[in-house]
Amino acid sequence: MSLSDCVEKNKKWDNNNTKSLVLDNLIGEMIALEHLPFRFVECLGFVRLINRLCPSYNLKSRQYFTSFICEKLYGKVKDKIMELIKSFQKLALTTDIWSDSCSGVSLISFTCHGITNKYERKMIILKAEVFNDGRHTGENIAAKLETMLSSWGIPKENVLCIVRDGGTNMKKGISLLSIKNIDCLSHQIQLVVKEGLTSQESIIAAINKCKKIAPHFHHSNVAQDELVHLQEKLNQPKLEIIQECVTRWNSTFYMLERILKNKDSLCLYASTSNKISQLTSEEWILVEKLITLLQPFEEITRELSAANVSISIFHIMFD
Structure with a gap:
């Protein structure tokens, strides 16, 4: 390699260089397609990778890619989408x-x-x-x-x-x-489920107990570790307690289902630590019945929430 070739190899490209613009576009598309934060281009690992793969490329700041993606790439994508809509x-x-x-x-x-x-x-x-x-x-x-x-x-x-x-x-x-x-049919179904779960005091009391159990393990690593230890001791699968989320459909069902699967370990934990409320035998039976009742609603909601759902699925479900 000649001296001039060596100097040219390590020389940084101008920002208007054709090869530099191609890399700008590829990095911008990567950020958009993978839902990456703009600060990703300033992360040490990414900077090292680019410097190793292409030393001549002058890596831009996140402000550059914010402007690049929001103006240039967005405009190109919007034009294609408008053609599709037409x-x-x-x-x-x-x-x-x-x-x-x-x-x-x-x-x-x-x-x-x-x-x-x-x-x-x-x-x-x-x-x-x-x-x-x-x-x-x-x-x-x-x-x-x-x-x-x-x-x-x-x-x-x-x-x-x-x-x-x-x-x-x-x-x-x-x-x-x-x-x-x-x-929205899914929304209407969830309103019916929500109304049904608040129709009886016994149901409300049982669900409220479960709502207090879930955060206890989510907010304490010590409690979670102790629950895992009890699951191992009882030869049960290591399952975390799922917490209810008011904005997530079917989350009450998922919480009750997971608590029932951990029934033995939760009962043992409650009897030894007194840090969570113990469900009565009647409440455990009620939780089991609620899961059986909510199972079809969970399946229907999941089917209706799929990306490829169509109006024909309604006739299959409700005929």
Whole structure:
């Protein structure tokens, strides 16, 4: 290797260099496709890898990739998505509003469902952004959804229907747009389940005891280790206690099912430590019956929540 070749090899590329731009694009796509944080490009391991594989490449900061992905890549992807949306003769939409407990903000989602000319089903998440338009009134929801439709060039007459939850504000908001809308079946099923679980005091008491048992093991490594020791002693599988989550469908079922599977070890733990409430024999029987009762609802909800679910599945389930 000549001296000039050696110098050229270790020389950093200019940011406008063709090879550098190709790597910029590949790194940006990797961040987007793998849902990586922008700070990933500044992590020591990634920096070492790039310097080893391509010493000539001048690795950019996370601010560069934030701008690159949000402006250049997003624009290219949006153009392709708009072409795909225009190919749908009719399309359906799903939308929801929820609160993020971590950030303390409300979010609204907007998803498109359609069939191409080649009869391929497509599901595209068009929006998931902060709902900062004041109260969640029907008028504000209608204005937000209309802005979303306009930003993607979707005429209201091309929308077959919008699937939403059963909130009166959502019903009013979509009705103001004069678009056909229907209740989310999974959401309706969960409302029925929730109403049924709060219909009797004995059920409420048993579930509340289980709700107090689960956090005890989640908040204490010592308690978790002791439970594992008891499971080994009783020749039971090492299963963690599942905690209920109010925003997760079927989580009450999963919590009760896991607690019943750990019945012997939990009873032994409660009798020796007095740190959790002991369920009575009647409550254990009730938990077992609740699991049997909730099992079909869990299966139906899981089927209806699948990415490839279609309207035909309703007839199979409910005929």
